[in-house]
Amino acid sequence: MLRLVDTSEVETGLVDRFLSLVRDLAVPVMTDAGAELVSCAAAPPGLGEPVCVEVVWEVADFETWNGIRRALVLDPRWYEYGSAASALRSGGRRRFVVPVPWSPRPAPAPPAG
């Protein structure tokens, strides 16, 4: 099992727009491609720093991710999401992680909407 963890830094005033973008565009694009949304979480606002938004996806393995990446690259909506997300965030990072054997596996997030 493999998790893709995208952490974005978003200015407080843009967080709602960023979260809507994730819900309305990233989730359908990624799930149509074969990834499963594990969680979407945001840091509390008002801390005097950009808000950290963490989106976690789950895929079976790197072979599966390769097929998902193919679907993403061929999906015009993915480019739309990438461009819009880039305009809203001020930084961030992307990491793939593998849950350790003793880690509980959280239930998948319910469908958006």
Next chain:
Amino acid sequence: MLRRFETYALAPGASGDAVDRLESAMRCCAAHIPEVLDSAVGWNGSDAPVQLVWEHAFADPAAYRRYMAHPFHATVLDRFILQDSPECVVAPDTLGAGLVGYQLTSPRYRLSSGLRRLVLLRLDAAASPGAWGALGRRLAALVGEVAGMAVSVPAENTLGAAWFDGETPVGPPPRWTHLWEQGFTSSAALAQYLAGGHELAAVERAGTEGWRQWSGGMVRRTAEVHYGIVGPGG
């Protein structure tokens, strides 16, 4: 073998540190993915709208598929180049040469040091394979005619469409149907060729219109990138 090029325009505002990490990931990729052969990174010196070029090769499509699914590819390289990644430092591809490449039977492209040049060609859709064959043979012959030209490999851009597995076209056909890979012993050698009296140099100086006339209308559009190749010790 599969010969492959990735070209990238840097995103406005991309930090130098992040771009350095992308370049470093490309440079050290073969240490993590042994299927990656003859890997070199360069900075484009032409006016084409790309800055970073990564050239490399694979022994066969099976090796290419192992590279595509390798964890280093997904976790490190793609971190900087996939458009949805929070760490993406590249802009959308406007040149239409984000990924191009061709098949060949031996590594005739090898250049230990000097200047690499990749001429991108768009041939008329009605051009016959036979007509391209004759044109390609003429381009290949330049390696024995032009002083300082060490490599001249014309080929169909088969990887532009078959980028997923190296064999099966996916998505639309590539903007650049053919490639002309060149290697020069130095940047001065390239400059001498382009300024010189060779028939093809005159064609190139005349730009796309020169190509159209020389090829009888077969070549419809051209572009080029060139960059220095640093040897393994450099």
